[in-house]
Amino acid sequence: MTSHALADLPLARSSVARAAQLREVPDVIAHALADTRTRVLAVRDGGLLLAEAEAEADVTGAVLRWLDADAARDLLAAADGPDAPHAAVTGPDPEAWLLLGAEDDGACVLAVRLPDRHPLPARGEPADVLVHLPDGPVARGSWRSLRTVGAALPAHDAGLATAAVALDTWHDRHPRCPRCGTPTRVAQAGWSRVCDVDGSEHYPRTDPAVIMAVVDDADRLLLGHATAWQAGRWSTLAGFVEAGESAEQAVRREVHEETGVLVGDVEYAGSQPWPFPGSLMLGFRARATSTLVQVDGVEMADARWFTRDGLASAVASGEVLLPGPTSIARALVEQWFGRPIAG
């Protein structure tokens, strides 16, 4: 068994520097939009614009549809119609643009946030999209959710797409000051919001959750089937960290609440941003000190200990459906298993 941390989780990879120092530069978005090197990805409601129209069941080879500043502005303008104030007069709308980072050569990487009124299908559902590009009349793209395509994106794109979706969702859900209720304004090129009434600053929320591979003395893995899941879906146990609780305490509490199993040693294994809508999944390996399973019947419908052979044959027969390849849950299961599991 390996004891090192999980590596290369799909949503946690990117080679682009976040370049936080640029966020404070005055008019940095306007400067970036005037730079022909700038590249922009489009995001709305958990969805991303991809380069090709993918077959629904096949997202392998997914690549973001990177836009230059003009194409991104055109796409944004499609939401507003001909009577909207022209951005050349008013400057870029701070609500619409996020500075994700900078490439090694200094080129900025932005996201454009398309509003709900934009004539694209909602919620990142699969859809063909026509993108008007300055260097050609039109390009095809497809609109897919990060949740669907995250594992298939190249490392360079995956981390940027994750940050874009996380920020976009946070802005959507937190338009007002939590102290006084006043609408806030975007600051730091999309990385914070400020209340002009009481001067408070607000940053994207990240809610910590724990997810754990619980193993007993016989080296069996505990997997659960939640009441809300489709038949056959099994995964590692998980839950949110409560106020005033450590991650290790949360691991022990959640496992006991959901299955009645007691946990002793808890070892950190790695983490993964999970912006659906705003979680950080903290992965652990946990050692059970009891094996009797009694599910709560509320969140957890069933829980079982699996041997490696038992899990392999249950997956092969279709009796067990494991979590998707994007997830840290799958990585934890496969780390225990010792290699990738087909299916």
Ligand SMILES: [Zn+2]
């Ligand atoms: Zn306020």
